[in-house]
Amino acid sequence: MALFAGTAVAQQTNPQGQTLGTMSGQGMGQDQGMTHGQGQGMHLGGQRAQTMPKDPASRAYMEGMRKMNSDMRKPMTGDADQDFARMMAAHHQGAIDMARVELQYGKDPDLKAMAQKVIDDQTKEIQELQDWLKQHPAKQAVKK
Structure with missing residues (x-):
């Protein structure tokens, strides 16, 4: 996953290998991508992950x-x-x-x-x- 330059794209998968969502953002420090709040689950690129x-x-x-x-x-x-x-x-x-x-x-x-x-x-x-x-x-x- 690229962190400093260009567009970073990664996919989260669960233990069964199923894709849960996609994270993307322009470099570090952007408000895009993965965020995690207590009780809210994980958000990847605006999509809610199915499991934590x-x-x-x-x-x-x-x-x-x-x-x-x-x-x-x-x-x-x-x-x-x-x-x-x-x-x-x-x-x-x-x-x-x-x-x-x-x-x-x-x-x-x-x-x-x-x-x-x-x-x-x-x-x-x-x-x-x-x-x-x-x-x-x-x-x-x-x-x-």
Whole structure:
């Protein structure tokens, strides 16, 4: 699925392989595509999905992705460095959240070890990004 350029299109399928709906949107941060609200089910490109995953791991992964996408959808500052640091911190937090799901529900020892490494590495990188942001506060736009 393309996330940054062009039109992104993906289809959601249930465990039986049936297509549930289509998600499309222009790049990231658009209000199109997949949205999820409590008690509302999943909407894909304006179509209601027939089922939500019932297993707790899949639901936790989906919630993590929803949160990450929401956190990354903050308005851009116009400063590439600021925007990179802010968005990467949110992106890394999404990876940490997914790794925690693997630690909780996963069974493979190699993947669980990788998940722990993701948590350790990305936590450190988030701190580095936050430190950079503190040392380089966003500049106010000059009004003309």
